[in-house]
Amino acid sequence: MSIFKARVKEFEDVLAGEQDVIDLKELRKLAFNGVPDVQSFRALSWKLLLGYLSPRRSSWTSTLAQKRALYKQFIEELVLPPGHSSNGGDADGGGDADKADSGGVGLQDHPLSEGPESAWNTFFNDNEFLLQIDKDVRRLCPDISFFQQPTDYPCEIVVHSKGEHGRRLHERVVPAVLSSANVERKGLGMTKINLITKRSVENYAAMEEGQEAHWEVVQRILFIYAKLNPGQGYVQGMNEIVGPIYYVMASDPDLSYRAHAEADCFFCFTALMSEIRDFFIKTLDDAEGGIKFMMARLSNMLKSKDPNIYELLKSQELHPQYYSFRWLTLLLSQEFPLPDVLRIWDSVFADEQRFDFLIKICCSMILIQREAILENDFASNVKLLQNYPPIDINVVITHAGSLA
Known part of the structure; x- marks a missing residue:
């Protein structure tokens, strides 16, 4: 038996064995020497090593279902414009008062409102960091074409917008502002992170309605993370952390897992960021x-x-x-x-x-x-x-x- 086949067999024994509880110590030992680039070994190993999945195999189905449903909720609450309906059309109702009562947009939350409780006010303020995210994800791994290609599993409630503007995050970005927008992490080393631009900058094109490029998916992951972590927000360089994780999840040979690459990547990225977030916070x-x-x-x-x-x-x-x-x-x-x-x-x-x-x-x-x-x-x-x-x-x- 070749060395490669022997290593594949070792991973099969640990990850696909009959036992319910996976031996994490053994998995760590195997993964430390490199995960074979076959089957779902790397995607599954990373989910376990980052703590997204527990070692108990019988818990995976419920964990994944719960987390993926939660992520869908994040998209509906944090990404879609105020007053949307998740079926893809505008929120319907009798009058303004009815819309306000049913969670839509009423007189109390007009798009021109500047009140602190205004969902529309928050929607427009989000663009300050969305500009930087958009700029960064469009140049993600320009030496490979993967992130410019369409995903086979676009987010349905986002791409089928029926003409509703703002569901797709890149639509909110004003190109004229993009060239001058920059988020700075004042203090030690930020100029070094800016050296990320040493690679050629590609202006990745967004897909037509009904399709999404992989970089658009990554953009949504980073946007949701920044919204859920306002104390930290988005800092340049986070795109370089989420990129490889998303690539692994979205390249999973198991299509049932690949279909949920976005949600699974988000939680793996969040788990990793909980360990390295101090790197991105100047005061720490x-x-x-x-x-x-x-x-x-x-x-x-x-x-x-x-x-x-x-x-x-x-x-x-x-x-x-x-x-x-x-x-x-x-x-x-x-x-x-x-x-x-x-x-x-x-x-x-x-x-x-x-x-x-x-x-x-x-x-x-x-x-x-x-x-x-x-x-x-x-x-x-x-x-x-x-x-x-x-x-x-x-x-x-x-x-x-x-x-x-």
């Missing part, structure tokens, strides 16, 4: 879970593993935030091609300490470039670390695994 930069703390851990590991590189970068005043801010905040999603990112995330999600191994990978990325770094000046090292050269990702992961 110095907290134990904050980004400064993570960068300090990386620096300390580099100092202990190779004092010469550490001292050189220090003497060149090449501070960790010049490169590792983006590495850590975006879980390396910008440094490697998507297939390599998925492989890295297999190990990161399988890590019980979650981000210990991420720091080891980042440290290994520096150590592997040791000779070049020692020869380079400041400018060359910045370029090297901000645009990491192509490499077999297994070399990096194996090296990281050797670090104590």
Whole structure:
């Protein structure tokens, strides 16, 4: 039996065995070494490792049904315009008073109302962060065509709008404003996250009525997340976290799962963000879970593993935030091609300490470039670390695994 077939058999035994309770410890051990890109192994493994599904298989049907119904409710309440009816047409009723009583839009909530309780006022204010989301998702993974392609499972209550404007989020964005709109995370490192634009910016086209491109689905996921987390909202870079998760869910060979990729992705993304949200909140930069703390851990590991590189970068005043801010905040999603990112995330999600191994990978990325770094000046090292050269990702992961 080949090594690959043997690994597939191991995953089948853990994920598709007869036992009701999945051995998470065994799954972590297997996933840490990479999930075979066959069947639904990766999508299911990530759902388990991120805590979306419990190890008890018998609970999955009810959990998924409940979560997917909840997500549909989020769309109806947070995405559709005020006064909509979920059957695709405008809300019907006798008069304005009747509409107000039945949950539609009445005199108390006119589209021009500026009252704090006005659903329409909220609807228009949402556009401030929707502008940035729209801008970011349109350039998601431009090196592959996946996000520009139509999904086979568009959100029916959104795409069949019967001429009703505003159900599709991109319709709310005013293109003339888009070029000047920018959400800034003031403080440490935000300029590095802005380097996401180092790839070519694609102006992805929206689909016709009845269809949706994958990036439109991702836009809705991020919009709902921002609405449900007003204290955090949307911050540039979140699109790079949700992208790989959505890709995995929407590429699931099991069509019964793929049909619910949007809802499942939302809850997996929310679970992951609950662990890394401190990276995106400036006031928590110095907290134990904050980004400064993570960068300090990386620096300390580099100092202990190779004092010469550490001292050189220090003497060149090449501070960790010049490169590792983006590495850590975006879980390396910008440094490697998507297939390599998925492989890295297999190990990161399988890590019980979650981000210990991420720091080891980042440290290994520096150590592997040791000779070049020692020869380079400041400018060359910045370029090297901000645009990491192509490499077999297994070399990096194996090296990281050797670090104590």
